[in-house]
Amino acid sequence: MATNRWLATGNFFSTYKEEQRIFLTNIDRLTIWSLIAALYAWPLIFQMSNKNMLVIDSILVAVVAVIGLNMVTGFAGLISIGHAAFVGVGAYTAALLAASWGESHAILTHAWPLVILFSGLVGAVIGGFVGLPAMRLKHLYLAIATLSFQMIFTWTINFMTLFNQGQTMPLPRVFWLTGKVVRKDHYFFWYFVILTVIVMSGFAVRNLMRTRYGRCLIAVRDNDRAADAMGMHPGFTKVYAFALAGFFAGMAGAMHAYLFRGAGIESFSLHQSISYLAMAIVGGLGTLSGSFFGPAAIQFLDLQVENLSAWAGTILGSSMNLATALRPLTFGLVIVLFLIFEPRGIANWWRITRSYFKLWPFRY
Amino acid sequence: MKKLTVTDVTLTFGGLNALTNVNMDIQPGLITSVIGPNGAGKTSMLNCMSGFYHPTTGELKYGDTRLTASSPHEITSLGIARAFQNIELFSGMNVLDNLMLARHRMLDYSFLDAFFYTKKASRVEAENRDYVEGVIDFMELEAYRKSTVGNLSYGVQKRVEVARALTLGPELILLDEPMAGMNIEEKEDMVRFIMDIKQERNTTVILVEHDLGVVMDISDQIYVLDFGELIGHGTPEEIAKNERVIEAYIGEE
Known part of the structure; x- marks a missing residue:
C-alpha cells in the first residue's frame, strides 16, 4: 500500500512509533521548519534599528520565561506568582559569576552558553526548593507561598551588598566565532541566540509532553488523587514542575542579563511576575504555542498603549492623570476580557485556524 | 499470588466509627464482594486497602507486606490497583x-x-x-x-476507569461500584469484564457493589458490613440465609 505522508487523509500508521512523531504529516513538518527558517532569515534581509531589535529580543526572552511558567501553571495547574523572581535567580547567577570572577573572565565572555545553562540549573534547584510547599498546599495557598518567594527575593536583592542592593550588576559583551560582538551587532546577535534557545526549548517541551515526564504534570493538574493511585508521588511531581519552570526561567534570566548587559532588580519585580502570568493566560495556558503568542501580544499591546498614553497626555491636562492610568487599565482589561471571552487564549485561535486549513477547501 | 488480610481494622473520624474491628481474609484468584447498606463503610474499607485512609487501629497485610501506613502510590507499586466510585x-x-x-x-x-x-x-x-x-x-x-x-x-467513562486500573498490571484490583448508575446492557458488559478479569487475566477482584443480584451471581466470597461492623461473611448461599444480613437489608419482622 502506498503510504501518504503529506496529508492527514490516508496517512495510516502501522506501528506505534509512527504515531509518536511530533509532525504527523510532511506538511506540518514543512510549515514549522520553514517558519523557523523565516524567523532566522528575516533580520538578515530587513535591517532593524537597535531600538526595535531590543523590543523583539525582550519578547523572545519573555517567551523562554513563559514556556517555563506554562510548565508549572499551564500543564501542572499550580499558580506561580513568583515567576519573575525565578527569572531573577538566573540573571543574578550570571551577574554573581561576573562579580566574583571579574567582569571579563573568559568563561563569561567565551563560554556564555555554559553560563546560560548553569543559570538554568541554579534556577531549577531554587525552583524545586520554592516548590516544596506544593507537597502540602494547593490552589490559592500555594499561590501565596510563591508570592512570598517573590517578596523574599526582592528584599534580599535590595538589602544585600553582595547583590549591589538592587543596582545594576554589569555583565560583559560576549565573543562569537567572528570575535567580540560589538555594540552595533549586540541585539542582532542575541536575537539568534535566544531564538535558538526557544527552538530547542520548544522541541524539548514537545518531547517531554509525549513521555511520562510531561504526562505526569497534566495528571496532577487534572486529578492528583488519581495520580497518586497511578503510582506517582503527587508531591514530588509538583516539586518537579517547579524545578522545570525554574530551569526555563533561569535560562531566560541569564539571557536577559546578557542582553541588557547587567542585572537590576526592577526587571524582576512582582509587577513583572504578574505580566508573565498575563502573557501565559492571553497566550493560552497549557499550550506550547501559547507561550509564543502571549509575550508577543502583551509586549505589542504595551507599546501601543504607551504611544496612546503619550498622545493622550498631549491633549488632556496633566491633572487628569489619565495618561499614566491608561497602561495598567488596558493591561487589566485585556486579561479580564480574555478570561471571559477566550479563556483558552490566542493558542485557541491558532488551533481553529489550523483546523480550518486542514479541511480547506471543504467546510467539514 | 498473595493474600490480603485485614486484621481488627478500626477507622475513626472524630468520634464516629466508620469501621469497627473488621476482619477480612481475601483469597487470591477469587472475586470477593463487600456489600452493605448505604454508609456501612464499604468505600472506607476500600480506601484503607488502597492507602487513601489509614486505619486508626488494626493492620492490613498483603502477603507479608504491611499496608497500614503506606500511601496510595506505594500500594500501587505492590500490585494493588483501584478504580474509583466517582469517576476520577x-x-x-x-x-x-x-x-x-x-x-x-x-x-x-x-x-x-x-x-x-x-x-x-x-x-x-x-x-x-x-x-x-x-x-x-x-x-x-x-x-x-x-x-x-x-x-x-458515563458508562464508557466507568469502563475507562476499570481499564486504567487494569493497565497498572495488578495482581489485585479493587472495584468501587463499577456498575452504579448503569443501564442493564452496560451492567451485563461490566459483569462479563469482571468475570474475564478473574479468569483470563488471573487477577483477584474485590468488588463493592449495591446490585445484590449481580453480587450473588458472580462472587466467590461475600463480606457484609453494616454501620462499620462486619455482620457476616461466606459464600453467596450462606449470605442469602444469614439472618443478620437479612435483618440489615430488609429490617426486622
Missing part, C-alpha cells in the same frame, strides 16, 4: 493518555531520554503502548481511543 479520570486527556499514565512506573527511561526523546524513550513508549492496546482490546474501548475522556458517556 484525567478528564482533559484522551483515553490513550489516561491509560499510558497508568504505565507511569513501567516507563523506565530517564529524564534526559525524555528531554531529547532518545531511541530508548521511543522504544519503551512503544512497548508500553502495546500493553495499553492489549487492555483497550480487552475492555473493548477501541472506538474511544483518541476521544477526550470528559466528553465520553
